[in-house]
Amino acid sequence: MLRIDELSFWEKSSYFENIDFLIIGSGIVGMSTALFLKVKYPKAKIVIIERGYLPTGASSKNAGFTCFGSPTELYDDLQHISEHQVWETFSDRYNGLKSLFELVEPESIQYDACKSWDLIASNAKNDINPNFIKYINEKALEITKVKEIYREDSAAVSNFGFQHIKTAYCNSLEGGINTGLLVKSLYQKVIEADVQVIFGIEALSMENSNNNVEIFTNRGIIKSEHCIIATNGFASQWIDEDIQPARAQVLVTNPIPNLKVRGTFHYEKGYYYFRNIGDRILLGGGRNIDIKGENTANFGTTGAIQNRLKSLLRETILPNEEFNIDYTWSGIMGVGATKSPILRMLNKNTAIGVRLGGMGVALGSQVGKKLSSYF
Ligand SMILES: Cc1cc2nc3c(=O)[nH]c(=O)nc-3n(C[C@H](O)[C@H](O)[C@H](O)COP(=O)(O)OP(=O)(O)OC[C@H]3O[C@@H](n4cnc5c(N)ncnc54)[C@H](O)[C@@H]3O)c2cc1C
Secondary structure (H helix, E strand, O other): OOOOHHHOHHHHHHHHHOOOEEEEEOEOOOOOOOOHHHHHHHOOEEEEEEEOOOOOOOOOOOOOOEEEOOHHHHHHHHHOOOOOHHHHHHHHHHHHHHHHHHHHHHHHHOOOOEEEEEEEEEEOOOOOHHHHHHHHHHHHHHHHOOOEEEEEEEHHHOOOOOOEEEEEEEOOOEEOOOOOHHHHHHHHHHHOOEEEEEEEEEEEEEOOOOOOEEEEEEOOOOOOOOOEEEHHHHHHHHOOOOOOOEEEEEEEOOOOOOOOOOOOOEOOOEEEEEEOOEEEEEEOOOHOOOOHHHOOOOOOHHHHHHHHHHHHHHHOOOOOOOEEEEEEEEEEEEEOOOOOOEEEEOOOOOEEEEOHHHHHHHHHHHHHHHHHHHH
């Protein structure tokens, strides 16, 4: 493979010289940042480098939930995160979805405001009571201006045909998108905006001077006036802060005739999540049964977690159905002790926007918008 210093005049001048903004990572954050920067600086030369042949982290591998907070997740967070921070995160996710729709039309990514349901297992303690629902509705109203987002919906259990579930809480504002179309749409927008995306280049280290940044890559050195790090779960090489890779595994069933399950669902405080994709079920989660093993930047699926997902399908989600598993995969998230992203300037020329946790679909474009505002 040719190194950058072996390229032609044409190639160097088109792709690698006089770069105003070099973005590392072509996930939702990297591509959104490029688009918001182009609005602000239409003439800027912006280049995204991506080490995979596709985006290879979380953005093209996620479940596609546009989620702001389910009752059990909010309850759990309020036990160990400050109230202010919990609602700030809710607000960032809610407004993040609006930022996303500034970049892509909802129809183009098959956005479906299909609602979500937070399921309480029959054998689980239910911490959610009417007073808590009243409290979260009041707080959510301040942010969304929409009344009564949350309500108990115990009929959902039989409507969707679940077993071993005692009740459900509906969030009328959550929904889902087609993850593949989101990444493709952002890519198309980025290309239309004359941003170069170069796949197969991995950033290894960087040196900052007063006027520019030198990025050392597996193909040679790239110079840019500014740099933005958008590598999420793979960011620990750039900062000495609380960020770890966290693998998440997913499966998708075959199409199920007369599937009753329609919508997006959270189970066991969000450790599991599932939705329908047409007549198939996508189910992910189970990190909690092997937190240590799943704190890895290596892709792959494991028997323990895939078997747990299959038994959840068999016993709870599709109790009376025959099904096969047509797809399995994993993605890598970036997590830390808090749910807020790491979002700031590292020095005069370089910004970072990482640690999106399990909520980058709604939050990613908001992070991109904030990153673009730093320059
Ligand atoms: C299985 C799964 C399900 C999820 N479900 C949901 C959901 O339903 N709803 C939701 O809101 N969120 C969900 N998430 C989280 C969401 O996908 C992420 O928060 C979001 O995609 C993060 O986007 P990003 O651009 O920050 O990171 P990424 O998409 O991970 O992009 C980072 C990119 O940087 C590249 N890169 C890394 N290091 C380098 C380097 N040194 N040089 C060059 N390139 C590099 C990687 O290859 C990658 O493409 C899920 C995540 C997973 C894994």
